[in-house]
Amino acid sequence: MSLPPPHPLLDATLRAVARRYRVPALSEFPSDDAVPATALAVRIEQARASLAAGGAPAPSVRLAFLGALARLIRDAMRPDEGDPVFQAMSMRHRNAVVREYASLSAGAAQDRREVLAAANAIAHPAKVERMAPGAARDALALLSTAAVQARWAALAEAAGTLQESPALVEDAAAAAALERLTASPALARLLRLDQLGRDADVRLYRTLWEQQGPRSGSATAAAQGYASRARGDAVEALALQALEALVRGLNAAEAGAPYRAVSSMRVPASFPASPARAKSEWDAALLRRSADAGAAPAWDLCLLLEAKASADAAATDFPRLLRGLRLLAGADARADYVFSTRQGAFPLRGAALRAVPAEGPALAQAVLYFCDGPAETLPRLLSAASRMQLLSAPASLEYANRLAQGQDPAPDALEPVWRQLLESPQWAGVLQQYPMLCEARELMVHADDLMAAIADAASTHPAGSACPP
Template sequence: MSLTPLPALLDETLRTVARRYRLPPLDSASSLTDATNPATVLATTIEEARRLRGDGQPPGAELQQRFVDALARMIRDAVDTRSGDPAFQAAVLRHDAPSVREYASLSAHADQDRRALHSAVNAIAHPAKLERSAQAWQRDGLARLHAAATSASWADLHATLQALLALPDMATDAAFEQDIVKLKDSPALERMLRVDALASDEHVRRYRALWVRQGPLEGSTIAVAQGAASQQRGAAVEALAAQVLEALARRLDAVDERRTYRVVTSMRVPSSIPGRHDRAKTEWDAILLERPRGDEAAPIWNVRFLVEAKASADAATTDLPRLLRGLNLLAQAAPDTVYSFEAHQGTVRVHGASLRALTTDDTALHQEVLYCCDASADATPRLLGAASRMQLLSASASLEYASALAQQPDADPGGLGVIWHALLTLPQWHAVLHQYPSLRQVRELMVAIDDLRAAIDDADEAGVASSVCA
């Protein structure tokens, strides 16, 4: 609960702002969507099971069969070679083919291995080092070594190392020989050579082709460009959200005789706040601060409201657990302590009591935080979240059923029942079992930036005072 009731203008804005991303209760939501869609059936079935468990009733066999049938249909759709899901098909191939599993495992560390090899090569073969200290008999080989590393030609790099070791003069420089041997025998080079060798494997080629279908390969020029564009878009959404919050702060500041308001952006949580910082949100996009008027020399602020900017509803859904952990972290602050936060605007001193008052309670959360987005609302809302869909498809039983379908189109989906039992009993499936309430919660906290701006204007024009609510 907040230290004091919200300023009336902020309270009215939050009460009246359009919630275009809001999801209805699942009973009415299912009537708005295609009930033959297996993802929709899964969402409604999972939610029915959650409610039954909440009422102390065990979900029956009919519900389990509906779940199994819908999951089987979703898997069959996903493995369709023309209209299916390339990411899932790649996961099935990784499940089936040892060469693909090895390639995927090595590739997961490839960037780290590349950096290690570049660093090791630069230590002995950087062009500046060649000019400064390399002996004449070393220079040609070391230049080739540097070129091979620069072009990521690991076979050439290995061959060049062997050629250097075969030079007659190598016996005259034991330290140099040791460096070359160490690089030649390094686990990183061994792994990169193995990645190159596996790249010609038939299953690996198909695996790579599936990944290309879902987007450019990591590290490619296109992927880097897309990543930069995504960062720019995210920054633009953050800037727009901050502008709207700043407009609210100016209006509050103009009419409130007792308090003054400001907005800071990219406010980073100091390590001095106790609690677990890992996996919690530790940088907030935009924060509305308030304090009593006076004490201008060394102002100490209260956190009044927090805003997170997201480019899509799915991004907010994924972010919600981190946001809730972030609020819990802030609430660990000592109430009598003043904390120094770093933000784009400089150092901001914040009363611990205003942080301590933050809560993740559903009844108060909407008065503490908003997700702001500039994306249009879905015409047909997806009732099964992307993360839940991924966990269902990634389960071993799902991958095994998909593999069986490749051999026998009418394979028995009965083995998918183990996922149903896991869903109802295992902690790692808790998020999937509760996925629809989580979707609804994040959508309740999400508003379009234009809608927030309009609500602020409407509340201001209606003459809503900034005094606290009764």
């Protein structure tokens, strides 16, 4: 069964809304390669276009790519103005002690939980409080405090003291638990991590690495997270307000007021397709009560809005958005699916979900990125994710290490990165980044522009306008 065309007011709004975030043509970006990141993005797109046309990139494109990547690495390795996170990665790549520290740090949270649980099995604070005063209680209190404060050397020392306690030796269960704690590989790793943390190179590594942002779990990180969530919530609320304005115009023009705006629309767990790595919660959606629902109420999905606090966020989110649309397209056309929203539960027809486009020009009539941030004159062409993938390639890290050792390697040393870009499926996201950026930005509208388009469309499609057949 075919779905009805969109209401003329909705169609007019989507066609008229300005797209101020569009990406200019490559020819409008500086061509002197003064900015390595921009030069890389241009060369990557030239290479992609050549491959798409069935040919090979010109030698000049390869040389320009290698030269731009070399400059990007050199800039990132500058002691004062470089990229501290990349410098930390370079240290980890060339320094065995730093590499061991980083490896142990990756599992430290799990190790801490394991050791704390083992310590609590012997010296839980509540158990210690109930004990009679004495040497055994004091030793157990030291063990418990050291575990809570993550002082692993003190914990090991307290455990050693307890192993020599006559009272504990007589308690077979406690002695066995203490033996398990002292022999724990997790405790050994934490002790080694503390030891490595005193190394000068490790301290420099930590200083560099922590410049990417506040440490996870810190008060600063919590404050930044709260501010980011508040900013995101504000843009989402603005997106819902825009849809509600659109709903008022649509319902004024169509009898029965069949349209609704909803927010935080979540894909139900009963959906037939896998939600892995796909967007499964949509910030705002426009729904229309279906005329073909029969006795049971059902709704059709007309438009999706994804709110973003910055224009750069769209390109990063876009692959997940596309997977989310493909997830919706996996609906059974004969079934209804109950989506939860902040406005309540709404059964959506599978036939309407299957009709939502998942690629191509029709996307602009089905989904919008919504933003109230400024539009740059020339947006950043090389995404943060692509930049980091280029920098973290083994050949790039080796190039950086040679720079750190005072050498002056030729850009040709980065040839393996060029080959990976052209041939490896793992580099497809980097190779396709410019068309993906253009497509994502094509879907992005500013809050003011959408509200203006809604008002203009309503003035040309007043109440009582004919509905689509």
